[in-house]
Structure formats: C-alpha cells, structure tokens
Amino acid sequence: MSLITLIPLFPLIGFLINGIGFRHVPKSLAGIISSAAAFASFACALTLFLGFNGQPQIVHLFDWITVGTLNISMSFQLDQLSLLMLLIITGVGTLIHIYSIGYMSHDEGFGKFFAFLNLFLFFMLLLVMGSNYVVMFIGWEGVGLCSYLLIGFWNKNSNYGNAARKAFIMNRIGDLGFLLGIFLIINHFGSVEYSEVFSKIAEGGYSSGDKTLFYITILLFIGAMGKSAQIPLYTWLPDAMAGPTPVSALIHAATMVTAGIYMIIRSNIMYSLAPETLDIVAWVGLATALLAASIGLFQNDIKKVLAYSTVSQLGYMFMGLGVMAYSSSFFHVMTHAFFKALLFLGAGSVIHAMSDEQDIRSMGGLRKKLPITFITFLIATIAISGIPPFAGFFSKDEILAHVFEHNKLMWAFGVLGSIMTSFYMFRLLFLTFFGEFRGTEKQKHHLHESPIAMTAPLMILAVLSAIGGFFNFPHIFGGHASLAAFMEPLFEQSAIEHVAVDESLEITLMIVSVVAALLSAGVAYFIYVVKKTVPVAEGEETGLQKVIYNKYYIDELYDTLFVKPITALSNFFREVIEFLVIDLIVEGVGKLVKTLSSEVRLLQNGTTGYYIFAMVLSIAAILVWSLKSFLLG
C-alpha cells in the first residue's frame, strides 16, 4: 500500500478505535491514539513532500460509480496543492490534537471528542486528496458533519445545539450550489476527474467569459461561500464558536473553512476563464473582509473576536483569488492556519485559566500569570496585523499588491480592513493581557499557566507564525518566492496575466499598510492601555456601536427574511393543510367506513326468518332484473 493511501487511513483507524471503544479505551490512551494517528499522517505527508518530483501522482483505489460513459472513481491525486494542504492539515492538526489532550482533560466526552477530531481529519484529507470533484464533495460533506458534531459537542446546552444546526443548514445551502456545479461539470464535460476536465478546458478553446464556465464557477463559488463563511452565508461561523476551542482552531480557523479557497485554487483554470465570477469573488471577499472586521471591533467575547477575524481573513483570501493571485491566497491560507490556530489555542489557554470565562471585560493583566500564552499570543497578533517580519505581513501584502494592480479602490478598502484587523487584534491583546485583572477573586486565585501539552503546540505555532513568511520570501527582499515557484505548475494551464508591479511601488504599498497597521495598534494602545478604557457592559452601547455590536442585526434580518416566513409556512401547513387535507381526506375515509359499518352491521340481527326474507327478496329482484326485457316485452 502506498504512503498516499495511508494518509487518510490513519485518522480513520484512530476514529474507529476511539469511536467504537468510547468509554472502553482508557482516557490516557484515547488522546495518544488520536494524536499518533494525526502525526503518522503528517509523517507520511512529509515523506511524500520530500520525495516529490513535481509530477502529479494519481492513486486509483476502485471504480465507484460507472454509468454509461461516466466513470466516477475513488482515487487520490497528489500534486503541489494537495501536498501543501496535507502538510497544513496534518501538521496543524497534530499540534491541535496534542493541545486537546491538555484542554479537554476534564471533559467526560474525552474519547468521543478525539474520535470526532480524527473523523474530521479523515474527511478533510479526503477533501484535499480526492482526484475528482465527487471525492472532494464526500470530504466536503464529511467535514460539514464533523463540524456539526463538534460545534454541538456539549449538546446538553441547547444553544450550542442550535449553533450546530445553524452551521449545518447554512452549509447545506452552499453545498447545494457545489452539487449543482458538479452536475453541470458532468453534463458539460462528461467527467469529474480534475485532469480530464482541465485538459478538456485547456484544449477546448474556451474563450474568456464563456457562459458555461461562468455558471459552473459561480455555483462552485456558492459552495465556497457556505464552507468558507463569505457574505451572505457567513453567520454560522461566529456561532460555531460554541464548540470546544481546539475545534474552533482546527476546523473553524485553520483547515475546514479554507476548503473553499482550496476548491477555487483547484479549479483555477475555470475561474481564470470566467472574469465575471472573479469580479464577484473579489468583491464578495472584500465586503466580507470589511464587514467582519468592523463587527470584530466591538465584540467582547474573546472567541467571537477571533471568529470575525477569521471571516475577515477568509475575505482577504477570496479577494486575492478574485484578482487571480492564487498562490498569494494560498500563502495566506498557510500563514493564517499558523497564526489563527495559535490565536485560538492561546484563547483556549486563557479560557482554561479563567475557568471557562470568555468575556474580555472580565480579563486583564494576564501577561504575568500566563507568560507563555502571552508571548505566543503577541506573536500571533503581530502576525495577523501584518507587521513585518512575521508571517501575516508577507502573505497579506502580497494579496494587497495584486489587488492594487487590479483595482486601486479595492486596495484602499483592503488597507482599511487591515487597519481594523490591527485595531481589533491589539484591542483584544491589551484587554486580555494588560492592565489590571477585572474578574472575580475566585478566578484570580485559579489563574495558572496551562500544562506543557497545551503550551508546546503554542510555542511551535508561534515559531511558524514568526517565520512562516519566509516560505514565500518575496523577490524584492532578495528572496526566491519559493512557495509561488513550487505552485507554479498548478497554474500553467490557466491564462493568468500579471502586470509586474514596480518594485518601488510595491515597497510604498507595504510601507503604507505597515504604517497604517502600526498606527491603529498605537491607537488601540492609547485607548485600552493608557486610558484603560473597558468596553461598556451589555446593553449600554449607543448609536453605531450598538448596531455593530449586534452584528448589524444581520442575524435578525435573516431571521425575519428566511426563518420566520418558513416557520410561518410550516405552521400554515401544520394547522391548515394538515387539518384540511390529511385529517379530512385520510382520516375522513376511515371515519366514514367506521360510521357506516356500525349502522350496517345491525342488519345482521340473528333472526333466521329475516335473513330468508332478505334472500327471497333479493333473488326476486335479481330475477326481475335479468328478466326485465322479457317482462317488459
């Protein structure tokens, strides 16, 4: 068996052991089994990466569906894109598994948690390794399921269950788009294999702006909107924070939500030929980036801030995709996986220390008690804010540079978004780790640095967040842009035209965004450290702040627009249709027969003479009937 098939197999075995043996596998073993499974996958992926010769490998497992000329096979494809995704998923996944051993140690569903985590890993690996859209779709649905299971992991709280359902339903809307996209691909190209579809496009002489490609790409993008939380399907992600923090880090920051970006990069040939879709992708990404960042400015729940930040960063990635800066977007996927996982895990460490308190208004001054968490969180904050030389700076500025050559206005909005990013991240940092402690005495007494199982992943991720930018060190600083060079073969068939950005201009752009980020960090420092402002209590916000704090009332808007009419419709069906149609017709027939029979059965009164009389009468009637022509002449 080749290494390629082993990669998804390990998490599956881990899932089966922990899932079937839940409550039987000892707690000390469950975490180790799962982490080992994740690590084994990582080791395989790394071996494959080191031995990769630049040629895509396809491993055919079996033919799954064969109908007419359409053949859908269960097969894996290993190329530059799936290798990089594999490394991110298994690498960050392993760290988060190890972290969870510490974080979930007090939870009674320990084994179940690890089983779900491994199942998620299995489906995510399937998603990125599949060599056709259908295998990707299996993984796509599977990670959705795991996301649902893990958001509602503490299912005794019905709010968490609702959040899980919301995530699932929102994703279903996107999945429908994805599915229709796949159908259209099958209909148009007669195949779902990436290699066949893409070579057909490359040889088919499709012109830019082809209608079919437009529909396919827009449908696939709807799928991406759901999974990667873009406007208008983003509202599930902040609610998904109901799940345990490692889940937020793994699924809702580092891996699953980037599936949409993976899919678009995978289909880049189609997207490059559909400029209208690219425009939509770019503007939706930008709008999402700005909207989510602005909501993040006033949130007080440590995980909510990070959730909106994730939505916003995903927006940046889509903006990058929209201007055909595929490798830059992927670079951001990678650095974002590092620093956002780190931020979530850091937040988890804080929550763990604060005895499950998530409100930053009750925190403050934690840097002395949680030094490792503080330093790693600081590194991640600097990285996400785009301050050099940490990872986020390189990836974000690469996207922004490409956006600038595409559309100057979009770039300006992008910089505005990064100013907000920097502000809300530093606000979070200052409110959590600086100033005086604002929680209860009991919490203060309980404060402690997390165990080594939790801090070790933090430190590793901190190193990656710090140096992650050097994986794709830009030419202007004397680097080789090695990531972009590595990914080059993926895009050779798609017609990307990039105007070379003037070097001095690129440096100017960088300086502008760095200065802007630093300034807004300074403003945050002034407001939250020097002036010691603490966000006002619940319900006391005023004006615009109130609107933003309540997420622009978008949840309420969706509630009014979609949920309420559907509820009303189902109520109508329940009360009117059910009563008039189901009861009246279905039950009515039964009732009629019952009533009639209760009357008719009285005819059987037991008197023999009566029976005979009826018989004679009936025979006479039959006689008359049969002889009527004779009698009447």
Add this chain to the structure above:
Amino acid sequence: MQQIPDVIREIPLNYYVWFSAALFCIGIIGVLTRRNAIIIFMSVELMLNSVNLLLVAFSSYKADPAGQIFVFFIMAVAAAEVAVGLAIIVMIYRNIQTIDVGLLNKLKW
C-alpha cells in the same frame, strides 16, 4: 304400454309451469311465515320438488333424458340433506327445548 314421457306430454307444458310456480310460492310462503323448524324444512322440500317437477316436464317435452337424470341426483342430495337437516333440528331441540327458529337469534352483530 305408454312411455312415461308420452304420459307427461299429455298435459300441456303451461300447466306444469304454473303448477310448479304455485308449489314454489307455497314453499316460499311456508318458509317465510312459519317458525317451526320442521315445517320450514318441509316447505324447503316442497320448493325443491317443484323444481324437480319442472325439470322432468321440460326434459320430456325436449326429449332430453339429462333433465330426468339430474332429478335423480337432486333427490339423492336431498335425502342426504334431510338427514343432516333433521340431525341439526334434533340438536337444536336438545339445546333449547324448542324448535322455534324465532328464538334462535343469538348469532348477531
């Protein structure tokens, strides 16, 4: 020596038909009006025999012996039926000390 069919044919067919019909109606009325099981039974026999008579008459007029053979079968079956029927009536009498069918109305609804 006259053949039986010839004797039968000496009376017009109409008479047989009317006579049988009358016999049959008497039988029906007997069954419908009387409550004594034995009388009902006899009335049933009357109806049966009116049919037999008709069969014989038609058979003679059409010169077809099948009708008369059929009558023999009916009589054989009727004999068996009488045995069973009388046995039932005896059992009824043993159970309820009467053979009034009007009182036999337990099997209802």
